[in-house]
Amino acid sequence: MTSLAEKIYAAVRLVPCGKVATYSQIAALMGNCNLRRYVGNALHKNPSNSITPCHRIVNAKGFCSGSFAFGGGDVQKNKLETEGVGFIDGHVDMTRYSITQDDFNAISAELMSIFYE
């Protein structure tokens, strides 16, 4: 049973190291832009931080939203910096580190092979 939530987590895990994704991008990956609310919803109510790199999900500005559910913004920043993501004035440099159309396609393809859609 490939629930949507699982796909969301899978998509998050498929975000390459050194990149971050936004809610809308994840939603677009699911094929429904209207899921953009559900993405945040799913991440929040299912804090499987151990297996889901939630720190790669930021809002469109490159900030993590207020209720970061896994330890604190410092942890996220540290993790991302370790992966090579650059920060500007405390937020992710989205112009360089948000996923590209290329990444989008790659993730989409992998998602497809994982769930055999």
Place this chain on the structure above:
DNA sequence: CGAGTGACAGGAC
């Protein structure tokens, strides 16, 4: 003013 964005909340199935 119009379009994009939400780490929600609640309703629908």
Place this chain on the structure above:
DNA sequence: TGTCCTGCCACTC
């Protein structure tokens, strides 16, 4: 009950 979706709405470009 759980999963999915959609509305509201404030805020920023």
